[in-house]
Amino acid sequence: MKPLQIFEAALNGTPAPRIPIFCNLFDQGARELGMSQKKYYAKGEHVAVGQLKLRARYGYDNVWSLFYVGREAELLGCREILYTEDGPPNVADFPITSYDDIAKFExxxxxxxxPLWAETAQCLKILRQEVGATHPICAYITASTTLPAMLMGMDKWLELLLAGPVDVRDELLRKCSLFVQQQIAAYRAAGANVLVYSTPFGTTAFLDRKRFNAIALPWMKTDLAPGGVSNIVYLCGMAPFNNVITQVMNELAIPVYYISPMADLAEAKALIGERALTCGVIDDIKMIRWRPDQVRAEVRRLCEIGMAGQHFLFGTALMPLVVPEAAIRAMLDAAFEHGTYR
Known part of the structure; x- marks a missing residue:
């Protein structure tokens, strides 16, 4: 079976030789091609080739069309990205600096x-041509309740979200949701077959339950309703969200849940059961310091918890550049070994 078939089998609970194995390597692509981060991310072709080379080097299942998260802010008016050679690029210019800017924001x-989308489209064109029929191609979508943090800074967004004028907050959220809906449609049309919907506010780690119900959940419904939830992955950054899984499944019917390493995977798997795909995620921050045998032991633990009853995927978070090569190799070797159905 091809990796895309294995992923679909995990979604559906049908037989497969092993679990899907996702490894999210991003900035490593620049190193793979011997380029600076700025040069690497300037061209969709670079990102596509970097993704293909990384997947070929390590043998995991997925590739990404994501450049960096701040790319969405650039599509909405950000004029400067801060590049560094030891971490991901980040927003250095906020398009919204005051509440008055929200009324003018379009x-x-x-x-x-x-023009920036043209490079994303080129990346997806290459990925689709090379592996579109055989491998999961992931795209990254920032939820409407999270996107404002990239447009005005987290401190100002939290101030508006929690204590600011409700009409101003909702105007910004309405505009951000329109952007999210456009992105979902555009990524699907361009060939992405896995859409990772990132919503750190889709958990009570940032909002209390009352605000989650009143703000986060309705706007998630608005984001996802036009295109539906097919191939959507629910990701809350790396914040735990076990206590809202049942509600999200009941109200949104999202088919894939990317569980935080800080959450109880056994509890999450019990809550999700056969209704959706549970993704067990290794703590790749700890992988920076773990010995290879510690990495292998953690992979085995996650697989033993998650594989019962199928509907399970092994994955990583953002895999910082400083994660050692030996740890990556140990993780993937263990995932293929312990993720095989016998």
Whole structure:
């Protein structure tokens, strides 16, 4: 079976020789091609080739069309990205600096007409041609309740979200949701077959339950309703969200849940059962310091918890550049060994 078939089998609970194995390597692509981060991320071709080379080097299942998270802010008016050679690029210019800017802030009528989207489209074109029929191609979507943090800074967004004028907050969320809806449609049309919907506010780690119900959940419904939830992955950054899984499944019917390493995987698997795909995620921050035998032991633990009853995927978070090569190799060797159905 091809990796895409194995992923679909895990979704559906049908027989497969092993679990899907996702490894999210991003900035490592620049190192793979011997480029600076700025040069690497300037061209969609670079990102596609970097992703293909990394997947070929390590043998895991997925590739990414993601450049860096701040790319979404650039599509919405950010004029400067801060590059560093030891971490991901980040937003250095916020398009919104005051509440007055929100009234003037506009979503492009067609984000695919933006010059930056052309590079994303080129990346996806190459990935689709090379592995579109055989491997999961992932795209990254920032939820409407999280996108404002990239547009005005987390401190100002939290101030508006929790204590600011409700009409101003909802105006910004409405515009951000329109952008999210455009992105979902554009990524699907361009060939992405796994859409990772990132919503750190989709957990009570940032919001109390009352605000989760009143703000986060309704806007998630608004983001996802037009295109539906097929191939959507629920990701809350790396914040735990076990206490909202049942509610999200009941109200949104999202088919895949990327469980935080800080959460109880056994509890999450019990809550999700056969209704959706549970993703067991290794703590790749700890992998920076773990010995290879510690990495292998953790992979085995996650697989033993998650594989019963199928509907399980092994994955990573953001895999910092400083994660050692030996740890990556140990993790993937263990995932293929312990993720095999016998």
């Amino acid at each position: 979503i492009p009528a067609d984000i695919t007409a933006h």
